[in-house]
Amino acid sequence: MSPTPLHRRDFDPSARGALDGVRVIDLSRLVAGNLLTKVLADHGAEVVKVEPPEGDSLRAWKVQGIETSWKTWCRNKRSLCLDLRHAEAQALVRRLAEGASMLVESFRPGVLEAMRLEPAALLQANPSLVIVRVSGWGQTGPFRHKPGFGTLVEGYSGFASINGFADREPVLPPMFMGDAYAGLYGSAAALIALRHAEATGQGQVIDLSLFDPMLAVLEPQTANYAITGKLKQRTGSRSTNTAPRNAYRTKDGGWVCLSSSTQGMTEKLFRSIGRPELIEDPRFRTNPDRLRNWEVLDSIVAGFVAERTTAENLAHFDTAGVTIGPIKDAAGLLDDAFVAERESLVEVPDESMPSGWLPMHGEVPRLSATPGILARPAPKLGEHNEEILAPLIGTEELARLRDAGIVRG
Incomplete structure (x- = not known):
């Protein structure tokens, strides 16, 4: 190309x-x-x-x-x-x-x-x-x-x-x-x-x-601490508000970021990876459930992403309407149609x-x-x-x- x-x-x-x-x-x-x-x-x-x-x-x-x-x-x-x-x-x-x-x-x-x-x-x-x-x-x-x-x-x-x-x-x-x-x-x-x-x-x-x-x-970190007495911990690319949300390695060594911030988006994600049964799985039924079981859920998503190249993942999840994007570097930005077209x-x-x-x-x-x-x-x-x-x-x-x-x- x-x-x-x-x-x-x-x-x-x-x-x-x-x-x-x-x-x-x-x-x-x-x-x-x-x-x-x-x-x-x-x-x-x-x-x-x-x-x-x-x-x-x-x-x-x-x-x-x-x-x-x-x-x-x-x-x-x-x-x-x-x-x-x-x-x-x-x-x-x-x-x-x-x-x-x-x-x-x-x-x-x-x-x-x-x-x-x-x-x-x-x-x-x-x-x-x-x-x-x-x-x-x-x-x-x-x-x-x-x-x-x-x-x-x-x-x-x-x-x-x-x-x-x-x-x-x-x-x-x-x-x-x-x-x-x-x-x-x-x-x-x-x-x-x-x-x-x-x-x-x-x-x-x-x-x-x-x-x-x-x-x-x-903010609202200080308000949250005043209520709970608990400090926000370092979680890497994972979110403490929603799950799944992380950076995932692809088959060709690239990285993609995926976020599923609403119930509807999560259900789309589960269907898109061929796991519709996860929608009713008690471990993942609601966002609080998913946050408690984020490690298991992350391994499921990571496993699916790892079997496909970056381009294949982007095409697959875009077709399914799931929020995903590539993790770009400066070289990638200088050779990107979206960045160029939008100026x-x-x-x-x-x-x-x-x-x-x-x-x-x-x-x-x-x-x-x-x-x-x-x-x-x-x-x-x-x-x-x-x-x-x-x-x-x-x-x-x-x-x-x-x-x-x-x-x-």
Whole structure:
């Protein structure tokens, strides 16, 4: 079978989104803040990345010399490179904030104040400004001054304690889960605050910790524990709410995931594997019965799946209307008809790639009247210094600040 090519999309600088006219000053670093502002930029906001002389930390995450993380999370943005150790650079940020809709930062609590960019002063100069403060543990509480990467909150929140298998150590996620949840919660919070500011003229400060969103998505664990006094245990890919639900190995060494979350779906499953008698089997008649006897049930399903290849399993259960899917890796996603047709992944031009094309996710979420945009690739360091600062301070002053090492790039 020949590979399924991804749709190729070119950047369109004239594209406009629903947030056209919203200017965001982005002082954040790494994933959470950049994901937050990427959502806004993908829908038309003008995001000005204020980077230090060495660039955003994402630029250092390279694969064979290519800044894949930067290119993915910082598309549609502009780059302004300032040395914020200088008072004149801090003053430039204050002036930019005066004409902005939003400012996003991810310094350790207190650093913004040390740079004379404290929220009270920013809001005095621009009362409708929305200020998003991203930190590991929040702006209040006993941990506010501690460094807090996503790894720490993935452990502290209780996620790692329930992730993995019962006879093994707790497992941290192999991706930026804590940062991703914070970025997504943060984009929603920013738009809520922006709606309020547009309606009332009143800006506000959003205290966005990495910890709070991570804890929120794990509920109702604490409520369940308060009722039962029992802790949720690590169960691998098995669910403690329904059975069967697991990852199953196929005859050709692949993996499929199968979930049977309703009574009707379970009965379809039993019929599809040629075991309709299991519907009335007292061990499997109801979901509580199936959870008590999950090991026996899992062995029955696993045995059926193991006798067939991945493709045969998918075809068989799809025909029966049973919820099953393949467990894909990156290679499989790049050669997948569903992913290509829906443009969940697309290719954009990139001269640093050997092929000249860089695969990345399409616009998320999908809006019918105001879809997301691909206006420009992730910027080079300081690429938009003149475009951003010349209208604000003039070309002569810009040249002086560049000569003084305050404007960089």
